[in-house]
Amino acid sequence: MNAEMQIRKGRKFDQVVDGARTVFLREGYEGASVDEIARDAGVSKATLYSYFPDKQHLFLAVLESECAQQAEVEFLMDAGELSVEDTLHVICKTLMTFILSRFGQDMFRVCVAEAQRFPELGRAFYDSGPRKWGRKIAQYLDSPRARAVLEIEDSALAADQLAQLCRTDLMLKVLFGIEQDPPEAEIDRIATEAVKTFLARYRRA
Structure with missing residues (x-):
């Protein structure tokens, strides 16, 4: 995980993190898919990837929040x-x-x-x-x-x-x-x- 990578924040950033929180706690890290996270967050995969380059950075964002x-x-x-x-x-x-x-x-x-x-x-x-x-x-x-x-x-x-x-x-x-x-x-x-x-x-x- 590249912890130094800068994460871009925008209008739906918190929405994505909230959706990820729900899925990670329900499915675990390995069981959580980007598709499911995007669906629970109510955003497209393109929107999710515009904020986070991968699932690891998204998980870290949930922890930090x-x-x-x-x-x-x-x-x-x-x-x-x-x-x-x-x-x-x-x-x-x-x-x-x-x-x-x-x-x-x-x-x-x-x-x-x-x-x-x-x-x-x-x-x-x-x-x-x-x-x-x-x-x-x-x-x-x-x-x-x-x-x-x-x-x-x-x-x-x-x-x-x-x-x-x-x-x-x-x-x-x-x-x-x-x-x-x-x-x-x-x-x-x-x-x-x-x-x-x-x-x-x-x-x-």
Whole structure:
């Protein structure tokens, strides 16, 4: 996959991505055909190809559109209006909300199922989601505001630890279909406890 290729956006770009999202989650990557995606999106194949050169780039666009909610967290990080503890709570809660969402779970299943045959899709999912999140969290942990409160030598490791604290047994329950649509109060409770544990390790004395 040529990740550097520029994708042209136009009037029906979002329409194509929405149609692709539906088909990929329904059929998986290999089972999804360009014909079916165009049909679900309500566009011609010519229109689809005017935006995306191949199915791989379209799949990546779906991933990136869903991970765009990180922008809210990036804004909060840059705004500097929240305390470090509150910012960490927002990061954890937003991360958990995406991980536990039906789309997040469905996309995770698709990427895991296809990763052996199409390792570039697993890489795309990792780069667009976990890796990008890790970098953004590490950047925040390296900021003067965070460093005034936290004592961290390895911000990348600390960022990963914070994210892992959010992946509790609840994630497995949702992944295996034991629990669906966990209540926001439970997500908030787990995020709060994750921040408490993180601060117990890294807060300056």
